[in-house]
Amino acid sequence: MCGIAGQLSASGSPGELQASLTKMMTAIRHRGPDGDGIWLDEQRPVALGHVRLAIIDPEHGKQPMVTEDGRFIVVFNGAIYNYLELRRELIGKGHPIHSYSDTEVLLYAYREWGENFLTRLHGMFAFAIWDKAEQKMFCARDRVGIKPLYYCFDGQRLLFASEIKAILAHDSVRAQSNSEGLQDYLTFQFCLDDKTLFKGINKLEPGYCMSAWYQGNELKLKTRQYWDVQYNIDEEHDERYFIDTLSGLLDDSIRLHMRSDVPLGAHLSGGLDSSSIVCLASRMLGGEQMKTFTGAFNEGPQFDETAYAKEVSSFAGTAYNEVYISGNDLPDMLPRLMHYMDEPLAGPGVIPQYYVSKLASEHVKVVMGGQGGDELFIGYARYMAAYLEKCLSGAINQTANQSRFAVSLESIVPNLPLLGTYQPMLQGLWRDGLFGPPDERYFRLVDRSEGMNQLFNLDALRGNSNYSPFESFQRIFNRSELHSLVNQMTYFDLKGSLPALLHVEDRTSMANSIESRVPLLDHRIVEFLATIPPNIKFSGGRVKHLFKESVRSAVPAAIFDRKDKMGFPTPLTQWTKGVARDFVRDTLLSDRARQRGLYNVSAVEKALSNEREYGRIVWGLLCLELWHRIFIDGDMKPSGV
Structure with missing residues (x-):
């Protein structure tokens, strides 16, 4: 487990690249306290950096790692769990693998199979491989997004790293908020697709890879999806x-x-x-x-x-x-x-x-x-809430048997006690009607913006954007060939x-x-x-x-047999009204917060007093204001970091 960083530029001296990459790596030193390294290309303005947490073959896994012929160079964050099996296969094909490092296996697997080697990997990973002969950088992220990779590309320079703060450490990048990302955050408390809260900085999505190459003195960039879940239903087995x-x-x-x-x-x-x-x-x-x-x-x-x-x-x-x-x-x-x-x-x-x-x-x-x-x-109560509504509709309209994989109202009745403590959720779901389109109904269950919108100056938040978080949600939820509501719900959660x-x-x-x-x-x-x-x-x-x-x-x-699993609840409301009350109010009602122009301060004051147990309104406000202070205002390192 490690941190990686890299840069490709249209121009730049080795000294400039070394200095820039050193700053990026310093920002993520916590990811790899066991070692570090930088590699510079002698022909192009290309630099790769790595900070290492030594887990597999601690003695021989130093990065950046170079193939014996000097053609391929890798920086890698993650773990390849089937590295021993791949190692045996690659040695059998004549590759000079000398260590038991999964990094060396990853490098020679790319050399042997090219980009298709991704289908052979079992593990979590984010990596970048530079091909000196082809003058191309190939990056990829694991299928479900266990390990992160972010990038910033302006046509003249590509920066990438395991954490956004490493990209912000580069002298060419200034932290700016992304209005579309902010709208996603208020809706879901996370960003969909490749968005982040930072303008101009994207995340490589799970199951995606990215190629960057030189065309003359210009840089080109392309991303593509190499993996997605396929819902090929097996009706042969019990x-x-x-x-x-x-x-x-x-x-x-x-x-x-x-x-x-x-x-x-x-x-x-x-x-x-x-x-x-x-x-x-x-x-x-x-x-x-x-x-x-x-x-x-x-x-x-x-x-x-x-x-x-x-x-x-x-x-x-x-x-x-x-x-x-x-x-x-x-x-x-x-x-x-x-x-x-x-x-x-x-x-x-x-x-x-x-x-x-x-x-x-x-x-x-x-x-x-x-x-x-x-x-x-399928462990969340919201799945049952959505199915209860669907089954009621099917029973009332006599359409329950029209669906190929239907779940009937009669079959779910014995399991409805699961919703005993979720009646406020049901009241909120049904307050705006029943039996609407499935995407609208599930969106209501995952939308966390209720109670939040009146706390913000929405014009300041949205800027000139006409972006719709619901439309982004729909593109994922309504993917073709998901066959049923349960697959639609779990697929969105897998991607969101x-x-x-x-x-x-x-x-x-x-x-x-x-x-x-x-x-x-x-x-x-x-x-x-x-x-x-x-x-x-x-x-x-x-x-x-x-x-x-x-x-x-x-x-x-x-x-x-547990019926009371808690999901690691945090007594945040008790804290924010008790031992941390002054901290919360001093943060959200400060002159600094008021001058930001984002908040409806009188509504924020009411929210601080009226937050219900397990509510997330104060949490969302507090995190967003601290984020602005640390990154947008430039207070990059809080005490104790």
């Missing part, structure tokens, strides 16, 4: 087959993700996803004890799942470690988190994730987690909310210089789930049905 196959894929994914030459542990929340990984991994260790890491809060039992985590730890025989997080640290910690995050994304769960990663970093260098389980295995959660996973782990691995997001599992008939995958509206059955024998019954 539920038992899908359960058994999924069980085998989970075992193999965890086996591969445990390959490491340094100590490895796991996050453990007490929920089904992380508990399953811990239990399955522990069975493979042959008596060796795994270390697990859990976080909680003292503000009440609704914020403390340690009892469940301890039960799993005892069941699996792990070395249990926990941390309790205090709201007293919020004024110092949140600006630091915004610095590490680059953009305010997702919800306040970033706070416990950061502290649990910090705890893990004191014991191990690699940690596994359960990210992706809710998106892949999941990359945002993985952004948090990457930054909170890298801020603490540890590698985070997510075995549930093995692309083979993602692809397999897309083939399962929706009426089996979401049978009776049972959330995580197939996943539960595939791990039933591996996890303790207390976890398997």
